[in-house]
Amino acid sequence: MEIKNVRVRFAPSPTGALHIGGMRTALYNYLFARKTGGTFILRIEDTDQLRYVPGAESYILESLQWAGLLPDEGPGFGGGAYGPYRQSERKDIYQRYAQELIRSGHAYYAFDTPEMLEACRQETQEKGESAFKYDSQTRLKMSNSLTLPEEEVQARIERGDPWAIRLKVPSGEIIEVDDLVRGIVHFQSNELDDKVILKSDGMPTYHLANIVDDHLMEITHVIRGEEWLPSTAHHVLLYRAFGWEMPRFSHLPLILKPSGQGKLSKRDGVQLGIPVFPLSWKGDTPEDSFTGFREAGFLPNAVINFLALLGWNPGTDQELFTLDELVEAFTIEKIGKSGSRFDYDKAKWFNQQYIMATSDETLAGLVRPMVEAQGYHPRESFLQAFCGMMKERVVVLSDFWDTGRYFFEDLVVFDEKTIAKKWDTGNKTLFEGMISRLEALESFDPETVHQAMEAYMQEKNLKPGDVFPILRIALIGTMKGPGVAEMLSLFGPAELRRRLERAFGLFDALVSQ
RNA sequence: GGUCCGUUCGUCUAGGGGUUAGGACGUAUCCCUUUCACGGAUAAAACACGGGUUCGAUUCCCGUACGGACUGCCA
Structure with missing residues (x-):
């Protein structure tokens, strides 16, 4: 048999936002193409002018770009010999x-x-x-x-x-x-x-267009969703009628709803408040508008990794893969047959893993726009250090602001219970002594700060439980967060004095009530 | 209704005629620890059912049940 170069296509219909299931189909096509040294083609199946939605095509492109699944051929990607890649332009x-x-x-x-x-x-x-x-x-x-x-x-x-x-x-x-x-x-x-x-409007239906294009574009493997399996018989008949050689078919299992039954739909996203689209989509109505994974604070690699393992696995215990590793490990034979339930908890876990593995510098670049949107313009070194100490405590990017906002703004609410229990106005001079001690430090790295605190506590016969919770809440208002010495180091002497003095005033007011 | 596809812990899944049925997410407990997280450890948790085939089936075959997709001049 003649050995041909692998050519696969992702052929979405521009009728709206690209569903996460479509994204996975694109991914598997992409992986197979890269694995075999083949060509990944994007074809726009816009033969239904009634369902055509403006903006859908650019949404598809932007989604693929975001995910890093760039086509080798397609509208705007070259490959002239096989074009055009929009079916509406191939009517004749x-x-x-x-x-x-x-x-x-x-x-x-x-x-x-x-x-x-x-x-x-x-x-x-x-x-x-x-x-x-x-x-x-x-x-x-x-x-x-x-x-x-x-x-x-x-x-x-x-x-x-x-x-x-x-x-x-x-x-x-x-x-x-x-x-x-x-x-x-x-x-x-x-x-x-x-x-x-x-059709009577002169446009082909999917069945004809798909066979003609796959033949003309020399597609060798058709990798598509299981919903196409029943009509594949018609496609075989068409190939026979034309006397053309058929591509190999691979029908992917469906992605199912997180709970209940049936395949995942856009409704599940809005109902459960979880993203089921790569990017946000603004439709004509609120019901037709969705939050995407990108806007929900997901890293593209995390989404890709999550999607890859939904219906496919390498047969090993490895869970974390770079795109290159996925390409290396991918085979069609390892694709499962049964539908997979969309597991948002698992998606979040992947995202957390990827955030932790991302450099502070990169993270700062992603977080800065969110912080600036709130009106704060932190120094780059401050932001990076902040990301570094917060990254193992967040799940999605927006958590950096949501749980870390008090690193930028003055706190208005704080853990009152703990303060009521721990704060003693009489101890204020002890804390002021500690502040002065810290201010005198020549170096302000976390380690030095920590040692100075330990020394002071020992001198004054203070227990960790008397000191750390109060400082923690005085600094950021909550019992959750990075180590106290780390935070003190991040803020530096001036800001630390400002925050602590302000907070102690608040604590006094609370206790005297 | 008809056609087609599927069925291993709650979820994603590995495995495959003889296994203590493995891993991950989630859950619980413990350890680490100034908190939260991270990390580590432990635990509970699965072969849908019935017939074959076989010395032996979770694994192969056939049914049944259940689930799903399709059944448009939509893709």
């Missing part, structure tokens, strides 16, 4: 091939309007029969170029009557699909309906 190509199918007897004109078909469906449903299907059993009762005389067909077409082209599914055949994930799947052609392949 599909029409040519549809005509070829008519000539070879594999397809026919159908004049039945959507309204008439709807009536047929209604009727069978009311009679309690199984759903109406336009197939080898019923097509001779409908109005099409199989039942109408040749002259009538011509007359209708010339008159401008609307028509569509349907695939003429042969009867009595067994169709075999050899799926790389699922093995061999059989279909009886008698069960298949005569799918519309060219």
Whole structure:
């Protein structure tokens, strides 16, 4: 057999925001392409002008960019020999091939309007029969170029009557699909309906467009969602009708709702308050607007890592992967067959792991806009040190501000219970003595600060429990947070005196109430 | 309803004719510790059911149940 270069495509429809499941499909295609030294192609399937949503295509591009899954070919990415990559720009190509199918007897004109078909469906449903299907059993009762005389067909077409082209599914055949994930799947052609392949508006349906493009673009492997498995039989028929070689198919398991049943939908995101899209999307209505993983404070590598392991695993205990490591480990054979539930807790865990592994400098760059949006402009060294001591205490990027805001602003609320229990106005002079001692320090690194405190505490016969909780709350208002010496070091002598004196005043007021 | 796909701890999953059925998230407890986290340790927790095949099935086959996808001139 001829060995061809692998060419795979990610073919989303620009009907809205790109779902996280689509993101995973893109990822697996990307990984397979990189692993095999092949080509990763982006194709925009915009043959449905009714469902077309402006901005969706750029959303898809931005999502892929954010995730680091850049196509080798696609709209705006070159690869001229195979373009264009938007199906709406390939209309005439599909029409040519549809005509070829008519000539070879594999397809026919159908004049039945959507309204008439709807009536047929209604009727069978009311009679309690199984759903109406336009197939080898019923097509001779409908109005099409199989039942109408040749002259009538011509007359209708010339008159401008609307028509569509349907695939003429042969009867009595067994169709075999050899799926790389699922093995061999059989279909009886008698069960298949005569799918519309060219719509009355002159656009192809997915079925035709997908086969023609995959052939013309020399796609070798089709990796797509499981929802396509049932129509793959039609696709096989199309390849046969054209006499074209088929790509290999791999149908990916679905991503399921976090709880309950069914596949993950955008509704789950808003209902549970969790992101199910890579980036935020602003639709026409609040119900059609979503927060993305990026805006929820996730790092792209964490999302990629999480997604990669949802339905695939390398067969080892490794959980953390760089993109390059994923490429190295990825094989289609290791893709699972059953649907995977979307586990947001696991996603957060991945994010935390990635944040901890990110340098303070990089983190500061990500956190700065959030802090500045609040009106604070910390020194870079301060911000970096802040990120360094907070990064193992946050899960998403926004936590840096949410749980660390009191490093920038003066506290207005503090852990009153602990203060009521621990604060003794009479001890204030002891703390003031400690402040003076610290101010006299030549070096202000955490280690020196800590030693000075220990020495002072020993001198004055103070216990850690009498000192640390009070300082901690006086500094940032809460019992949660980095080590006290670290924080003192971060603030430096002047700011530490300011914060402590202000807080002690607050404590006095509280206790005297 | 019909067609197709699937089923190992709560979740993501490894494994595969003979295993104490392994790991991770989450949960609980403990250790580390000035707090919180991080890190470490321990624990509870799974082969849907019924028939075969076999000396032996969680693993192979067939049913059943359950779940899912598809069933548009949507993709």
